[in-house]
Amino acid sequence: MLEHFSITQLNMYLRCPAQYGFRYVDGLILPPTGALTKGRVVHKGAEHNYRQKAKTQQDVSLEEIRDVTAAAFDKEAEGTAWEKEEDKGRTKDEALMLASLYHQEIASKVQPLFIEHEFIIPTAAGVPLLGYIDVIDDQFIIRDIKTASKAPAGSEAAKSLQLTAYAYAFRELVGREETAVALDYLVQTKQPKAVLLKAKRTQADIDRLLSIMQSVLTAIKGGNFYPNPGNFMCSAKACGYWERCHQKFGGISV
Ligand code: SF4
Incomplete structure (x- = not known):
């Protein structure tokens, strides 16, 4: 039984259930x-x-x-x-x-109010959601710093489940809505640049996150840890479980 669930865990399961199984069920920390x-x-x-x-x-x-x-x-x-x-x-x-x-x-x-703010909040899925918000600034904007080697997609902040979870945590803890959620990207291209991506969250976004989380927890409880070779991290270089995955599920490890 899981004591709590994090957005890192949720995103890993959605990316590749087998990867989640190696990391969180078998306990193989890379x-x-x-x-x-x-x-x-x-x-x-x-x-x-x-x-x-x-x-x-x-x-x-x-x-x-x-x-x-x-x-x-x-x-x-x-x-x-x-x-x-x-x-x-x-x-x-x-x-x-x-x-x-x-x-x-x-x-x-950025004038910060809260830094690395830990939250653990109950969810209808029966497992609390645990996380840390990088920064909440004095405008009540929830911010997360990212580093990348190429420019992010413009929709990234709008689609981020991590930022939705932070908005949910903020509302539960502070009792009001955040002004916005934002990603402060530091992009290491030939001409390095900072890119700010801002978005809003609605209650419908939060409900959707909780519904996704509930489905994933049901799948985890059912022992569903199948490989997803189509995900962007599925390569010998990017996935540290590559050999193990091919031993377990077959296929040629090249
Ligand atoms: S090798 Fe691919 S399918 Fe296997 S665990 Fe890694 S990402 Fe998932």
């Missing part, structure tokens, strides 16, 4: 990839700035954000599963570049 570590340490730098700014109303210096990001990288690089073609030094440089971009393009526009 070390983060270089790309994941890069995103995490950029978050750490931004979180450090927001925690200070909530108290002082001032952004910390660029140097301080870069120092926090660099220290987080040095710590997390140890436990990262580096691919042959990945270069640790280059990844660190990219993380620092994204941290600088955050400082230049995003930090000054």
Whole structure:
């Protein structure tokens, strides 16, 4: 019986039930990839700035954000599963570049009220929803920082189940509607850029999320952990369960 359910779990099941089974039923936790570590340490730098700014109303210096990001990288690089073609030094440089971009393009526009706010709220599915909201700003906009190597689709904030869950949590906890939900994207293209994607949520969006969650939990309780080879992460490079999946479900692992 699940004690709680997160949006990460929900999204993983929707992407590939077999992947969910390997991770959450068999308990096979994979070390983060270089790309994941890069995103995490950029978050750490931004979180450090927001925690200070909530108290002082001032952004910390660029140097301080870069120092926090660099220290987080040095710590997390140890436990990262580096691919042959990945270069640790280059990844660190990219993380620092994204941290600088955050400082230049995003930090000054956000006055945080709540940072890394944990929520655990009951759902009709019988399993509470657990999560952490990156930032709620003083305009009651729920924000999440993302890093990417290409520009996101314009509809991403509108379609994000993660942001719907945050809106639901916000309403349950604060007792009013949020102003908007937003993704602050740091995009590492040739010309790095920050992209803000904003959207609204309705009660119908939240009801739909809870209905999806209930269906997924029913499928999980029924032991349905089938592979979905059509999903965008299904490759030997992107899925750490590739070998195991092909041993279990057949097919040639190339
Ligand atoms: S190899 Fe593909 S089908 Fe198998 S678990 Fe990974 S993503 Fe799912």
